[in-house]
Every structure is written in C-alpha cells, then in structure tokens.
Amino acid sequence: MGFKEKVFSAVKMIPKGETMTYGKVAEIAGNSMAARAVGNILNKNKNLIIVPCHRVVRSDGRVGGYAGGTKKKIKLLKSEGLEIKSGKIILT
C-alpha cells in the first residue's frame, strides 16, 4: 500500500466532529514529518466526497487549505459542531 493510500485510510477514520492535524495523519501514514506531502496528495486527488478531508487541519490550529475552497472547508467544519474563530479552530 502506497503512502497516499495510508493517508486516505487515516483521514477516513477521523470521527465526525473531530479534527486531525496533517502531521498526525502523516504519522499514521508512516512518516511523521511528511505533513506537506499529505496535503499535496489530498489536493491532487481532491476526493472531497470519498474522504472527509475537511477534518484535516494544521498543527497551529488554522484550518489549512481545501480543494473546494477554504471557505467551504470552514463551513463544513462548523456544520459538524466545531467552533472556528478567524479561520482558527477552537478546541474545547
């Protein structure tokens, strides 16, 4: 199984209403410092429906990017009950 396959598996296992950092996904995928590659893979595949990639956020609390637009990503996250302030996720 390639690295990207592992990434998809990790993202798919994120429960609704929860978020995971790119670094964490990368770690599960096999490389804890491949966070950059993780985002790159999701972007190129842009499987917004197959995988809930909108639950993947940055380590600094920012939402990060999204193939369908960061705005849409924030919208989706808020829809799942997450609190976002100025593009930053509030973990309670």
Place this chain on the structure above:
DNA sequence: GCTCTGACGATTT
C-alpha cells in the same frame, strides 16, 4: 530518473 510543486511544520528574526 531528475526537477518542480505544494491543503505543512518548526525555528529564527
């Protein structure tokens, strides 16, 4: 098979 790209991350200024 080499080079560029990019939804990141930690450090330094």
Place this chain on the structure above:
DNA sequence: GAAATCGCCAGAG
C-alpha cells in the same frame, strides 16, 4: 506575538 525563512516529504511532469 507576528511575520519571514528553512527544512521536510511524496507525487506528478
């Protein structure tokens, strides 16, 4: 504390 810089990796051209 915010902004810029360097470093990292895997995919695609």
